[in-house]
Amino acid sequence: MRKRALFAVLAAAGVLGGLTGPAAYADDGVGDIQITDVSVNGDKDIVVGVTDKTVTVSVTATDPSGIWDADFYLWRGPDGADPYFDATDYVTPNEDTTPADCVASSPTTSTCSKTFTFEPDWWVTNADAGTWKVGVHVSANDGSWTNRWAHTTTRLQRLSQLTADAGPEPVAKGKPLTVTGKLSRANWDTLDYRGYAGQPAKLQFRKAGATTYTTVKTVNTSSTGTLTTTVTASEDGYWRWYFTGTSTTPAVKAAGDFVDVR
Structure with a gap:
């Protein structure tokens, strides 16, 4: 073109x-x-x-x-x-x-x-x-x-990309669980992906055997697009981040990260 x-x-x-x-x-x-x-x-x-x-x-x-x-x-x-x-x-x-x-x-x-x-x-x-x-x-x-x-x-x-990682794995019930991730998007000026700063992302949880995710809290990305928060481990399930998008960047969901709670 x-x-x-x-x-x-x-x-x-x-x-x-x-x-x-x-x-x-x-x-x-x-x-x-x-x-x-x-x-x-x-x-x-x-x-x-x-x-x-x-x-x-x-x-x-x-x-x-x-x-x-x-x-x-x-x-x-x-x-x-x-x-x-x-x-x-x-x-x-x-x-x-x-x-x-x-x-x-x-x-x-x-x-x-x-x-x-x-x-x-x-x-x-x-x-x-x-x-x-x-x-x-x-x-x-x-x-x-x-x-x-x-x-x-x-x-x-x-185009946007989003990752999620929850740990430690496994984790004892009632102990802290840290969920991290990064929201990035295509940089057309440099032909790579750069962190998307200051954007709200929803932390969501789906318990083992369930089919839907529930939003636990909302966290803003850092100046480099990173996300981090701590929750209390209560049951086995999947943790992910969900970004709802902006006019210039589409919504994206991270793949769920399974955590075994013992």
């Missing part, structure tokens, strides 16, 4: 839609095209680690003459902004110079898709994590078109 000057893409959209001038840069359209669905990454957040990740963006649209082509734009900027003047960042599909892959479900309705590849330390940096607007341009066989610069949104997130 390449970052590209916004004005160049907008100009292309204007040509495709048969327009010139500022009107091409706002939500607009000619004809009867109806967009019924836009999906990014299967309607899931885009979570990227330290290697490239490719996702599909698709639109389902209807027109009496049938759908000819579609294109997509991911951009960042203030709500209600004009993307021509106010976009702070902008990306285009991998195959931005070729037609979309359109599959017709009827003579009037098609689903068209393209792929985006997110490349850490190439164009994706830590500052890019967060909410992105999704623009869609759809063209019909009769020359009609519709352009929606912020039809929906998607979230680009830094």
